[in-house]
Amino acid sequence: MIPKSGNRLSDKIMRPQDAMSLAGAPSQPQEYLRSLSRWHPLEIAFWLATLLPFFLFPTYLSLASQIAVAALFALSLDIILGYAGIVSLGHAAFFGIGAYAAGLFSKFVWGEPFSGLLIAAAMAALIGYLTSFIIARFRHLTLIMITLGLGLLLAEAANSAGWLTGGSDGLQGVKIWPVFGYFKFDLYGTTAYGYSLAVLFLVFLAVRRLIHSPFGLSLRGIRENWTRMPAVGADSRAHIRKAYTIAAAIAGIAGAVIAQTTQTVSLEALSFERSADVLVMLVLGGAGRLYGGLVGAIIFMVARDQFSGIAPQYWYFGIGILLILVVMLLPNGILGGLAKLTARWSRK
Amino acid sequence: MSEANAPALSTRGLAMSFGSLVVAKDIDLSLPKGVRYALIGPNGAGKTTLINLMTGMLKPNAGQIFLGGEDITALEPQERVRRGLARTFQINSLFPGLTALEAVTLAVCERRGSSGEFWSKLSSQSEAIDEAHEILLRLRLGDSCYQPTRELPYGRQRLLEIALALATRPKVLLLDEPAAGVPQEESGDIFEAVADLSQDITLLFIEHDMHVVFRFASHIIVLVGGMVFAQGSPAEIAADPRVREVYLGKRKHG
Numbered sequence: 001m002i003p004k005s006g007n008r009l010s011d012k013i014m015r016p017q018d019a020m021s022l023a024g025a026p027s028q029p030q031e032y033l034r035s036l037s038r039w040h041p042l043e044i045a046f047w048l049a050t051l052l053p054f055f056l057f058p059t060y061l062s063l064a065s066q067i068a069v070a071a072l073f074a075l076s077l078d079i080i081l082g083y084a085g086i087v088s089l090g091h092a093a094f095f096g097i098g099a100y101a102a103g104l105f106s107k108f109v110w111g112e113p114f115s116g117l118l119i120a121a122a123m124a125a126l127i128g129y130l131t132s133f134i135i136a137r138f139r140h141l142t143l144i145m146i147t148l149g150l151g152l153l154l155a156e157a158a159n160s161a162g163w164l165t166g167g168s169d170g171l172q173g174v175k176i177w178p179v180f181g182y183f184k185f186d187l188y189g190t191t192a193y194g195y196s197l198a199v200l201f202l203v204f205l206a207v208r209r210l211i212h213s214p215f216g217l218s219l220r221g222i223r224e225n226w227t228r229m230p231a232v233g234a235d236s237r238a239h240i241r242k243a244y245t246i247a248a249a250i251a252g253i254a255g256a257v258i259a260q261t262t263q264t265v266s267l268e269a270l271s272f273e274r275s276a277d278v279l280v281m282l283v284l285g286g287a288g289r290l291y292g293g294l295v296g297a298i299i300f301m302v303a304r305d306q307f308s309g310i311a312p313q314y315w316y317f318g319i320g321i322l323l324i325l326v327v328m329l330l331p332n333g334i335l336g337g338l339a340k341l342t343a344r345w346s347r348k
Numbered sequence: 349m350s351e352a353n354a355p356a357l358s359t360r361g362l363a364m365s366f367g368s369l370v371v372a373k374d375i376d377l378s379l380p381k382g383v384r385y386a387l388i389g390p391n392g393a394g395k396t397t398l399i400n401l402m403t404g405m406l407k408p409n410a411g412q413i414f415l416g417g418e419d420i421t422a423l424e425p426q427e428r429v430r431r432g433l434a435r436t437f438q439i440n441s442l443f444p445g446l447t448a449l450e451a452v453t454l455a456v457c458e459r460r461g462s463s464g465e466f467w468s469k470l471s472s473q474s475e476a477i478d479e480a481h482e483i484l485l486r487l488r489l490g491d492s493c494y495q496p497t498r499e500l501p502y503g504r505q506r507l508l509e510i511a512l513a514l515a516t517r518p519k520v521l522l523l524d525e526p527a528a529g530v531p532q533e534e535s536g537d538i539f540e541a542v543a544d545l546s547q548d549i550t551l552l553f554i555e556h557d558m559h560v561v562f563r564f565a566s567h568i569i570v571l572v573g574g575m576v577f578a579q580g581s582p583a584e585i586a587a588d589p590r591v592r593e594v595y596l597g598k599r600k601h602g
């Protein structure tokens with residue numbers, strides 16, 4: 001216990017609001033921390049806006065569904081990169097594991113979608129947990145190379161195991177039952193988008209809660225100052241293992257959704273491009289912000305779709321320029337830049 | 349050595365070198381409970397290294413470290429912290445993007461074992477938050493607690509270093525130049541805060557200012573070239589001609 005001897009100091013600066021905590025009501029510091037996790041009107045607006053494609057762009061619902069999946073995938077990367085500061089170039093490994101797990105589950109067991117999601121999440125979490133023991137031991141370049149290596153390894157393994165995965169032909173025979181036995185996955189993508197969006201939103205709620213939990217605070221501590229953590233008694237490696245496992249599970253769910261909504265799985269789900277793309281989306285939108293991956297995924301996917309209509313061969317040229325501009329001008333991504341702008345605005 | 353009357357912290361034959369540079373040699377120390385030690389010595393004497401060895405941030409080439417009679421030599425730094433051995437850093441090592449309240453709450457949650465909870469709300473950890481706030485008030489950081497650490501004035505950051513260490517509820521607290529880089533008129537505030545700490549906490553602080561050392565320490569250890577050169581009460585150290593020669597004397601001329 002800290003002795004009472006210092007009370008003399010605190011009395012001087014204790015404001016009346018602080019003393020109120022004695023009455024049992026939440027103290028001012030508790031109120032402050034609660035206010036940080038409160039829903040902002042813009043957040044509500046954002047989620048309402050995600051319903052607009054149903055009405056405004058009914059012919060683009062397949063794209064909207066892919067965007068929701070990309071956003072979910074970017075959200076999972078944000079947990080380890082944006083909040084715990086772990087750079088991964090092989091995150092598609094878990095996306096692919098989830099996609100193949102869900103696809104194979106529907107092929108060999110049954111096609112009920114939600115149980116497929118759970119299986120996919122569990123498989124990805126298991127592999128994530130096992131590899132996290134390696135991940136948690138390294139930082140920086142070593143870590144980038146390890147994640148890259150693990151990703152390539154898995155992609156090659158899936159390629160070789162053609163009897164199981166279908167190899168470069170893709171996994172055939174994925175049959176997903178209607179959601180709740182009623183909503184069929186149709187050609188227009190109405191069910192696909194509704195399903196992807198619902199999964200994204202539910203997982204987002206869970207991640208939002210995680211970020212505002214004591215564990216979320218410790219992850220931010222790891223990102224802010226990795227070396228100080230042991231000196232406050234923290235076992236950073238245990239935290240990283242946990243974060244990595246959770247991120248893997250969410251990436252697995254994202255992969256499962258793509259497998260279920262498109263009713264096929266290709267090797268592309270495990271590819272290096274997918275790992276790189278998700279990193280780009282997150283950095284564009286703003287890592288370490290709950291909505292960074294979401295906004296990044298929207299911009300990236302819409303831009304790619306538009307580009308492919310005009311000059312698909314120049315897509316990486318365009319995204320390269322955009323990426324360079326963003327990291328040079330807005331080191332905290334587009335959302336970081338917006339936040340800075342509004343902060344300046346409100347100060348005036 | 350029985351647990352009850354064992355020294356709060358002790359070392360036996362501690363040795364360490366960086367290549368050919370010997371930074372610790374045969375260090376045998378024993379800090380009784382509740383005593384306030386100053387660790388002094390010229391630049392490069394190995395003072396910070398000694399704290400790094402005690403806290404496990406460096407592994408010694410030889411020797412052992414005991415906390416309350418328990419051999420902690422093989423323990424990881426965070427395990428030592430959880431057993432009650434905390435430190436601060438000569439060069440600020442804080443969490444720039446966290447507010448002072450968040451940073452101290454983080455440390456309190458780590459101690460209470462709630463830092464792994466990802467399903468509970470931080471804001472409902474009322475005891476941890478209030479404890480963190482109380483620590484900040486005690487160090488007169490009450491009106492800075494909602495500010496990001498990177499925006500705090502330097503002197504307040506030095507106090508936050510101490511606040512983070514206190515959040516671990518240390519039995520032994522090692523302060524590495526707590527007022528380093530702080531203008532003289534503010535360094536008094538920092539040492540007042542240190543002096544106000546519980547008498548139950550065994551304290552060892554590194555400090556170059558002899559006025560401060562003689563004012564706040566009940567015991568002094570002089571480290572020179574990685575070796576314990578002398579130790580004793582402030583009066584004994586002040587009267588020791590050898591110490592005057594290698595350390596105090598140099599100060600006078602410099």
Ligand SMILES: Nc1ncnc2c1ncn2[C@@H]1O[C@H](COP(=O)(O)OP(=O)(O)OP(=O)(O)O)[C@@H](O)[C@H]1O
Nearest residue numbers: 366369371389390391392393394395396397398438
């Ligand atoms: N990681 C390291 N690798 C190599 N040499 C080191 C390392 N850390 C410290 N040293 C050297 O060891 C010696 C002791 O350093 P230490 O930081 O312990 O000194 P100090 O007594 O704390 O000095 P100061 O009063 O300047 O803080 C110095 O010569 C320093 O240059």
Ligand SMILES: [Mg+2]
Nearest residue numbers: 395396397438
């Ligand atoms: Mg030093």
